[in-house]
Amino acid sequence: DIQLTQSPSFLSASVGDRVTITCRASQGISNHLVWYQQKPGKAPNLLIYAASTLQSGVPSRFSGSGSGTEFTLTISSLQPEDFATYYCQHLHSYPITFAQGTRLEIK
Amino acid sequence: EVQLVESGGGLVQPGGSLRLSCAASGFTFRSYDMNWVRQVPGRGLEWVSFIFSSTSMTHYADSVKGRFTISRDNAKNSLYLQMNSLRAEDTALYYCAASSRATGDGLAIWGQGTVVTVSS
Numbered sequence: 001d002i003q004l005t006q007s008p009s010f011l012s013a014s015v016g017d018r019v020t021i022t023c024r025a026s027q028g029i030s031n032h033l034v035w036y037q038q039k040p041g042k043a044p045n046l047l048i049y050a051a052s053t054l055q056s057g058v059p060s061r062f063s064g065s066g067s068g069t070e071f072t073l074t075i076s077s078l079q080p081e082d083f084a085t086y087y088c089q090h091l092h093s094y095p096i097t098f099a100q101g102t103r104l105e106i107k
Numbered sequence: 108e109v110q111l112v113e114s115g116g117g118l119v120q121p122g123g124s125l126r127l128s129c130a131a132s133g134f135t136f137r138s139y140d141m142n143w144v145r146q147v148p149g150r151g152l153e154w155v156s157f158i159f160s161s162t163s164m165t166h167y168a169d170s171v172k173g174r175f176t177i178s179r180d181n182a183k184n185s186l187y188l189q190m191n192s193l194r195a196e197d198t199a200l201y202y203c204a205a206s207s208r209a210t211g212d213g214l215a216i217w218g219q220g221t222v223v224t225v226s227s
Contacts, residue, residue, distance in 0.1 A: 001169075031211075032211070032212075034210075034211060034212075034213035034214075036152075036214075038152075042219075043202055043204075043217035043218065043219055043220065044144075044152065044202075044204075044214070044217060045217075046210060046213045046214060046215045049210045049211035049212075049213035049215075050211035053211065055210060055213070055215065087151065087152055089152075089154070089213075089214075091211065091212045091213065094157065094166040095154060095166070095167075095168050095169065096154050096157070096166075097154060098144075098151060098152040098153065098154060099151075100151050101151045101152070
């Protein structure tokens with residue numbers, strides 16, 4: 001099974017900051033990676049698919065990059081509504097596992 | 108409005124069974140692959156099971172293989188998860204989620220979840 005390791009697990013940042021979250025796969029997964037945002041008490045929301053394609057309706061301050069085993073999610077200028085937990089998930093082969101998540105909090 | 112609504116959760120004793128349902132509306136259900144994902148409160152997401160849009164092909168997490176069965180009825184726009192031999196560690200919020208090639212198989216549509224509690 002493919003394992004995903006996301007870092008950091010916790011991130012404290014300020015409005016306006018640029019932040020980057022990394023997701024590493026235990027083996028190559030091409031671009032078969034997606035990113036989700038989850039706010040407390042809500043279901044996850046798909047942000048990025050195919051490693052770098054912005055889902056419809058997602059603000060352009062979110063971007064994704066990477067291929068193979070290393071991927072990043074970048075938020076160019078944090079807004080108050082971006083403070084949430086972020087998860088990557090691979091879709092390369094079953095089981096399609098999630099990483100443990102990154103909790104992004106206001107500094 | 109695009110919507111997934113889960114139901115069927117509740118309190119069940121260890122070793123018991125439960126059947127979750129997920130009703131879809133506002134989109135062409137038969138064109139989407141479907142998944143179950145669970146989450147223990149305060150913890151991360153765990154993918155549970157998958158079923159293709161129009162075939163009987165399914166996949167399961169190792170943690171539920173042999174105990175859970177996913178199925179769908181495209182005529183009723185509904186997804187199901189039959190859960191047998193339930194364990195305390197199956198306690199979680201269960202989401203149904205729809206995926207498609209259009210979003211790289213990412214889970215683009217989610218319900219709000221139904222709570223399953225396994226306890227004596």
